[in-house]
Amino acid sequence: MSDGTREDKAMTREERLAxxxxxxxRRRKAQARAMAPARKAGDAADSGEPGLPKTPRDS
Structure with missing residues (x-):
């Protein structure tokens, strides 16, 4: 395998990751926009709606 091919594969991987x-x-922005109307009504703690559960993380 030549170095040029290897660099091409690395660039392809970088492009795929990008x-x-x-x-x-894009998905996170769409999710934030979907949640925006709920936030306008008030924060989850203020409105009495349950938030995310607070569970300890396993190490």
Whole structure:
């Protein structure tokens, strides 16, 4: 395998990871926009709605 091929594969991997990050950011923004109307009515603690459960993390 030549070095040029190896660099091409690394660049392809970097491009694939960059595309995944962009997609993740797009999903997170869409999720935040979907949750925005609920936040306008008030914070979860203020409105009496249950928030995320507080469970300890396993190490």
């Amino acid at each position: 595309a995944q990050l962009r997609g993740n950011l």
